[in-house]
Amino acid sequence: MGVPSTAHEELVAQIIATGQRTPETAPTPEVMAAARASEQQTNPPAPDDLRVEDATVGGVPCIVVSPSTGEPRGTIVFVHGGGYIWMTARTHLPVAAGLVRASGCRCVSVDYRRAPEHPYPAPVDDLVAVYRSLLDDGVPADSITFAGDSAGGGLVVGGLVALRDAATALPAAAVSVSPWTDLTVTGASADTADDPIVSGAALRMMATTYLDGADPTSPTASPLYADLTGLPPLLVQVGTREALLDDARRLVERADRAGVDVTLHEFIDVVHMWVVFGPDLPESLEAYREAGAFIRDHVA
Numbered sequence: 001m002g003v004p005s006t007a008h009e010e011l012v013a014q015i016i017a018t019g020q021r022t023p024e025t026a027p028t029p030e031v032m033a034a035a036r037a038s039e040q041q042t043n044p045p046a047p048d049d050l051r052v053e054d055a056t057v058g059g060v061p062c063i064v065v066s067p068s069t070g071e072p073r074g075t076i077v078f079v080h081g082g083g084y085i086w087m088t089a090r091t092h093l094p095v096a097a098g099l100v101r102a103s104g105c106r107c108v109s110v111d112y113r114r115a116p117e118h119p120y121p122a123p124v125d126d127l128v129a130v131y132r133s134l135l136d137d138g139v140p141a142d143s144i145t146f147a148g149d150s151a152g153g154g155l156v157v158g159g160l161v162a163l164r165d166a167a168t169a170l171p172a173a174a175v176s177v178s179p180w181t182d183l184t185v186t187g188a189s190a191d192t193a194d195d196p197i198v199s200g201a202a203l204r205m206m207a208t209t210y211l212d213g214a215d216p217t218s219p220t221a222s223p224l225y226a227d228l229t230g231l232p233p234l235l236v237q238v239g240t241r242e243a244l245l246d247d248a249r250r251l252v253e254r255a256d257r258a259g260v261d262v263t264l265h266e267f268i269d270v271v272h273m274w275v276v277f278g279p280d281l282p283e284s285l286e287a288y289r290e291a292g293a294f295i296r297d298h299v300a
Contacts (some may be wrong), residue, residue: 004269005282012271016196020277023082024201024250026209032116035086043090047097058133060126063089065096066106073104074143074299075134077171079127079159079275081150081178083206084115085200092149093281099147099175102292103300107147108134112155119212124220125152132168141169142300147291150244150273151206153179153236157223157251161230165219173233173298175291178272179245179251181224183207183216187246191250195243197272203243224250230259235263235294237287245269265290 004012015021027035046052051066066072076099080092089096089109096107112126127146135141148156153176163170185207190200207216219226224247234255238248248264255262267274267283275284 001266007192007281008270008274008278008283010061011278011281012196014162015277017284022198022202022206024199026205028044028087029291039088042082043088044093046093050097050100052093053109053157058129058131060130061089061111061129063093063096063109063111063227065093065100065109066104067100067104073296074145074172075139076100076103076105076107076145076147076295077127077131077134078107078109079112079123079146079152079155080109080178081152081276082114083180083203084120084123084151084210085206086114087247092276095149097293098279098284098288099291100277103286103295104292105145105295115210120210120214120218120221123149123155124158124162125267127155128162130160131163131171134170142172144171145173145175145295145299146171147175147177148179149177149276151180153177154181154223154247157181157228157231158220158235158238161223161228162220162228164230170230170232173235173295174231175235175237175294176248177237177252177275178242178285179236179240179248180244181222181247181251183222187244190243191242191244193245194241195272197277198243200243205213224254228255228260231255231258231260233261233298235265235291237265237290239267239272239274241269242272244272255276263294
């Protein structure tokens with residue numbers, strides 16, 4: 001799309017009016033406890049047209065979203081955003097549902113452990129555990145794709161790097177939306193973008209909380225600094241109004257130099273995590289359609 005839809009602009013105005021921008025200071029234990037409690041009360045309802053089941057995969061809690069009829073075309077392993085601190089598989093149920101509808105695959109949405117209670121590399125370990133469990137259960141690697149948004153978009157690539165370095169068969173492809181790939185937060189857009197969702201200061205706070213003293217350039221924490229050689233085809237979607245625009249662009253540049261089959265789609269003047277905050281926006285439906293076609297083209 002050349003310009004944002006009216007619905008997108010109305011959503012942005014609502015986000016600004018209701019003060020939904022990510023905090024820039026680390027949450028106190030009391031604030032964190034309240035946030036965890038709130039997560040259990042504000043989850044979106046399950047879609048009527050799909051099957052939704054709770055499951056434990058590789059010892060990790062997950063939500064499995066499947067087409068209501070027929071055999072799934074393949075399996076999407078999805079990891080949600082939220083700066084490795086907030087949000088859950090349940091808050092991102094509309095995103096998982098959108099990917100299932102667009103691709104015909106089932107989606108295993110990973111409820112990975114989060115900081116500050118479980119800092120890096122807990123989310124990476126949980127994604128790897130879920131994927132390896134699927135392989136152990138007989139799901140072919142070439143029928144699986146990874147997908148994620150924001151922190152989850154970076155986690156997708158970090159997980160692929162971890163699996164490649166462990167000589168594990170890789171998924172067929174990956175979709176990374178609004179990816180956070182640089183926990184040193186050096187991209188210029190972090191501090192210059194008119195992003196109503198997240199600022200550079202908020203990114204730095206979340207990075208510090210998540211890393212808990214670990215090296216911010218660790219390849220599976222900040223895949224921008226990883227060797228990306230040998231990774232599967234990658235679709236990156238990002239809005240040009242995002243603080244993480246430069247994270248996406250630099251990831252694509254590095255992936256291309258490493259010989260990865262990588263595609264970048266920039267949504268003009270669209271804000272961070274639009275597919276999450278407005279899953280029914282025209283821009284979100286376009287992103288799902290593109291991701292679904294990309295996944296169908298690559299899964300066996």
